[in-house]
Amino acid sequence: MSDPDETMPPTHQPYGGAGRSGDAPASGQGQPPEPQAPYGQASSQQGPYGQPPATQPYGQPYGQPYGQPYGQQPYGQPYGYAAPTTTHPQANTALVLGIVAIGGMFVCGLPVLVSPFAWYVGAKAKREIEAEPGRWSGRSEANTGMVLGIVGTVLLGLGVLAAVLLVTLAVAGSSV
Secondary structure, eight states: OOOHHHHSOTTOOOTTOOSSTTOOOOTTOSSOOOOOOOTTSOOTTSOGGGOOOOOOOTTOOTTOOTTOOTTOOGGGOOTTOOOOOEEOHHHHHHHHHHHHHHHHHHHTSGGGGGHHHHHHHHHHHHHHHHHOTTTEEOHHHHHHHHHHHHHHHHHHHHHHHHHHHHHHHHHHHHOO
16 A cells, blocks of 8 residues: 555645655644634633633623623613603692592592593693603603593593482472
């Protein structure tokens, strides 16, 4: 059998080898290349951007605070969003009017008269909050005030209907 070096073409360079026996390696060829880290990762001698490598607790992703899920921004803020700083002033007004209307209805009955105002103010505040979500917060307060206003208005309507029915029955009963 023939020698494997004789059957190889002269341009073939085995990895880490010097080619044919007796040939001198060309400049830089024939020696194994320096081991490199995969693309986008730092080499084993140093951390990212030339910093010394960091040691993390077992199972902890590199560079994350302990207990913080990987890829989540601290303090629960989503990327690129700032929380609105001001609650819409009419949102709390609608909520208070709705609570007064429903709660006061069971005490003396007259506060139920403010429920249509709670409905109106809550709907107006909700529209303005939805039109400018980066400026205003308080959508839930406005929505709750609006719903309480609707419930109070329906109960007010039923009360007025019952009063008209009682007056009608009283007038019809006295004329007989």
